[in-house]
Amino acid sequence: MIKLAERIVNVGMIGFGTVGGGTAKLLTDNAEIIRDRADTRIKIKRIYDKKESWAKERAVSMGLSPELFTDSVDNIIAADDIDVVVEVIGGIEPAMTYIKTAIIHGKSVVTANKDLMASFGEELLAAAEAVGVDLFFEASVAGGIPIIKAIKESLAANHFHKVMGIVNGTTNYILSEMAASGADFDVCLAQAQALGYAEANPTNDIDGLDAARKMAILASLAFNSRITADMVYVEGIKNITKWDIAYANELGYTIKLLGIAKDYEDSIEVRVHPVMISSSHPLATVNDAFNAVFVEADALGKAMFLGRGAGEMPTASAIVGDIISAGKHIVHNLGGQTSCSYFKNKRIRDIKEVECKYYLRLMVADRTMVLAHIADAIGRRDVSLDTVIQKRSVGDLAELVLITHEVKEDSMLQAIKDLNNLAVVDDVVSVIRVDDSDN
Amino acid sequence: MIKLAERIVNVGMIGFGTVGGGTAKLLTDNAEIIRDRADTRIKIKRIYDKKESWAKERAVSMGLSPELFTDSVDNIIAADDIDVVVEVIGGIEPAMTYIKTAIIHGKSVVTANKDLMASFGEELLAAAEAVGVDLFFEASVAGGIPIIKAIKESLAANHFHKVMGIVNGTTNYILSEMAASGADFDVCLAQAQALGYAEANPTNDIDGLDAARKMAILASLAFNSRITADMVYVEGIKNITKWDIAYANELGYTIKLLGIAKDYEDSIEVRVHPVMISSSHPLATVNDAFNAVFVEADALGKAMFLGRGAGEMPTASAIVGDIISAGKHIVHNLGGQTSCSYFKNKRIRDIKEVECKYYLRLMVADRTMVLAHIADAIGRRDVSLDTVIQKRSVGDLAELVLITHEVKEDSMLQAIKDLNNLAVVDDVVSVIRVDDSDN
Known part of the structure; x- marks a missing residue:
């Protein structure tokens, strides 16, 4: 029953770190099922890694020949005997030059590089389209979850209204831990670092930058507009306290670092920041x-894709899935099917235009009529209150938790400025956006 | 920026009921975005429906010409000017003959037909592969959720260990309603019928037959083995009572009608029946x-895909997604990429070989030593108890809820027979399998 095409798909790997090693391991360990499903043999033909001796040791430990290593990347990106180039070194340069060169030499490219795709995706996709090769990047967003192919192919008949994502595992781990243990941010960050979920310098994750890159990629695909990482409004999770998590919980909400992208008639909204969502939301x-x-999306309705967003093997699953797709095209002489479909290019909304509810936590004077003063002050900025709860007393002060009705960010920012100028308000301690639009 | 290929993809539709109408509506309403994304115009060229006058009225109401209708299906399946045939009449015949004829005439086929794919999928896929056309069936399982393409393409590098699914919306609605309202099965079934979620004759759904077909399709793809609907062990939800749901909840479980498919070294297990799963399971x-x-799966780990499993537009989303994929292949002269990949064909396990925990609800004599008798009787069949709770008294009898440790179904069936023969046992009222293997 097994038919084995004569043709072998030769893969050249650039980078042999965690993800590169996982990719090689998966191609080796699951070679038989991959060959049977793809009707094609996929073979690692050549590997380039700057830290060659370290990488070689690892390759040998998984049964690969040290002879596969080359000390010149040109032997991969410009070599006649390489069909698919896998780029897993990350970062903008030299990755971009390598990928462009490979494309010019007629090679299909599989990359996990979110930084690159979030900033230069349009350019690279156009280059691949012009030459007629594939450029696949499933692993660049949400690890093993096949969301990119779903948006580009399976759901291509839909207008997407909204894409919301938990696309950074580190921050989700920290927030989940804070909620489960009641501990503060610093404690849970240290724990994430001890477990290897967070890096020694955790800025990229906790400040939301990593999530912003992934949301730029997802929003570009869903809305067919060029959205680069720098167009995404970003706030991280550093200012989330255990008190906010506890009060959110009391009010039926959970705090997550969400990427939210929405499509409007004339514009697009893309932002990454902590959000209080209904605890019953998937x-x-x-x-x-x-x-x-x-x-x-208009025909599909609501749907969710859940899985491991990082890690050696989940990421390898996405990369090898892409290699198989590219390999099938090559073996069957189908040519690439890349298309650079940023044909809408709508305007990106400024964060000040965004409308949502807000959660505010304030320390105020502990006396009568305070709420009336506050309601009056923010009312002048068109902000009205949905929920008010008085919480702890701290010294002379009382803690007040408010949830507003929907209002434009612009008005809210002015209202917060006014609150800080009120004599009865000691401090606006926390401001968190609330999204219960799906309820 | 918009490039429009010269070529138009002509679609012939067989069936213009709910799903067929939804497909036409989506192709019409979203024609522009589909054309831009596919670089191709997809056009409904001809429609065949037995109830022509009713279907015509509907087509006209959505702006389609009544001229599109033909009174001979041959004008679709054997016509030179049709590229893609969409079959949405359901059932085995005449759908199978239509699809086979279309394939022989070199047409790619998109179908939503779970009955057909679950019984004759291998035959039809082989026919499509031989001719070199596409046969796509994303809509046959879980409506708009793009699970089939995910398993076949994105996740093709993985060995799948397990596929678990809530793949029947009617039964999930009924069980969710029973849990939310505390009402009994009959009441919630009637409600589902009133809302149009359940048919007047609900057998297909509530007896698990519909879910069994979908699990046959999913398991065949995931495990690369031919699994037809009749190989799937099936039990429906008719015997689930509000008491079982309440006790499950008390024990931290939720009752769902699940399809469970597992891969073993030498065999495969596929079953559909009510399951108590941990309430914290996704x-x-x-x-x-x-x-x-x-x-x-081995590289991916755990992942979940959630969405609307039925309904006019979610199903249309899957069908049009498939039409776009088939259309792209045709326009770019790529030929079909169907492969019939049932190369493993492992043995299917008998339900008696399955091992799991069991929940039992018994009415027993309300006196001392009863539990000792019960534990002794089932112990002789290698069944041991994990949890025991005494619930209500009903007349002279007491209600006992037990959860066993893992045991083979074969032993459990014998133990239940023995229990029914015990003098102290009035009746074994409920038996529900428990799956907490993911915890």
Whole structure:
């Protein structure tokens, strides 16, 4: 029953770190099932890694020949006997030059590089389209979750209204831990670092930059507009306290670092920041280092994709899935099917235009009529109150938790400035956006 | 920026009921975005429906010409000017003959027909592969959720260990309603019928037959073995009572009608029946008419896909996604990429070989030593107890709820027979399998 095409697909790997090693391991360990499913043999033909001696040791430990290593990347990106180039070194340069060169030499490219795709995706996709090769990047967003192919192919008949994602595992682990243990941010960050979920310098994750890159990629695909990482409004999770998590919980909400992208008639909104979502929302139950992408589209309705967003093998699953797709095209002489489909290019909304509810936590004077003063002050900025709860007393001060009705960010920022100028308000301690639009 | 290929993809539709109408509506309403994304115009060229006058009226109401209708299906399946045939009449015949004829005439086929794919999928896929056309069936399982393409393409590098699914929206609605309202099965079934979620004759859904077909399709793809609907062990939800749901909840479980497929070294297990799963399992939170498929694979790890499993537009989303894929292949002269990949064909395990925990609800004599008798009787069959709770008294009898440790179904069936023969046991009222293997 097994038919084996004569043709072998030769893979050249650039980078042999965690993800590169996982990719090689998966191609080796699952070679038989991959060959049977793809009707094709996929073979690692050549490997380039700057830290060659370290990488070689690892390759040998998984049964690969040290002879596969080359000390010149040109032997991969410009070599006649390489069909698919796998780029897993990350970062902008030299990755971009390598990928462009490989494309010019007629090679299909598989990359996990979110930084690159989030900033230069349009350019690279156009280059691949012009030559007629594939450029696949499933692993660049949400690890093993096949969300990119789903948006580009399976759901291509839909207008997407909204894409919401938990696309950074580190911050989701920290927030889940804070909620489960009641501990503060610093404690849970240290724990994430001890477990290897967070890096020694955790800025990229906790400040939301990593999530912003992934949301730029997802929003570009869903809305067919060029959205680069620098167009995404970003706030991280450093200012989330255990008190906010506890009060959110009391009010039926869960705090997540969400990427939210919405499509409007004339514009697009893309932002990454902490959000209080209803605890009954499917995204609220996504815990630990899991990722999830929730989409809303006109025909499909609401759907969610959940899985491991990082790690050696989940990422390798996405990369090898892409290699198989590219390999099938090559073996069957189908040519690439890359298309650079940023044909809408709508305007990106400024964060000040965004409308949502807000959670505010304030320390105020502990006396009568305070709430009346506050309601009056923010009312002048068109902000009205949905929920008010008085919490702890701290010394002379009382803690007040407010949830507003929907209002434009612009008005809210002015209202917060006014609150800080009120004599009865000591401090506006926390401001968190609330999204219960799916309820 | 918009490039429009010269070529138009001509679609012939067989069937213009709910799903067929939805497909036409989506192709019409979203024609522009589909053309831009596919670089191709997809056009409904001809429609065949037995109830022509009714279907014509509907087509006209959505702006389609009544001239599109033909009174001979041959004008679609054997016509030179049709590229893609969409079959949405359901059932085995005449759908199978139509599809085979279309394939022989070199047409790619898109179908939503789970009955057909679950019984004759291998035959039809082989026919499509031989001719070199596409046969796509994303809509046959879990409506709009793109699970089939995910398993076949994106996750093709993985060995799948397990596929678990809530793949029938009707039964999920009924069980969710029973849990939410505390009402009994009959009441919630009537409600589902009133809302149009359940048919007047609900057998297909509530007896698990519909879910069995979908699990046959999913398991065949995941495990690369031919699994037809009749190989799937099936039990429906008719015997689930509000008491079982309440006790499950008390014990931290939720009752769902699950399809469970597992891969073993030498064999495969595929079954559909009510299951008590941990309430913290992602599948436990899938409510109402939603569907979800949970997979576990060696590289990917655990992942879940959630969305609407039925309905006019979610199903149309899957069908049009498939039409776009088939259309792209045709326009770029790529030929079909169907492969019939049932190369493993492992043995299917008998339900008696399955091992799991069991929940039992018994009415027993309300006196001392009863539990000792019960434990002794089932112990002789290698069944041991994990949890025992005494619940209500009903007349002279006491209600006993037991959860066993893992045991083979064969032993459990014998133990239940023995229990029914015990003088102290009035009746074994409920037996429900428990799956907490993911915890």
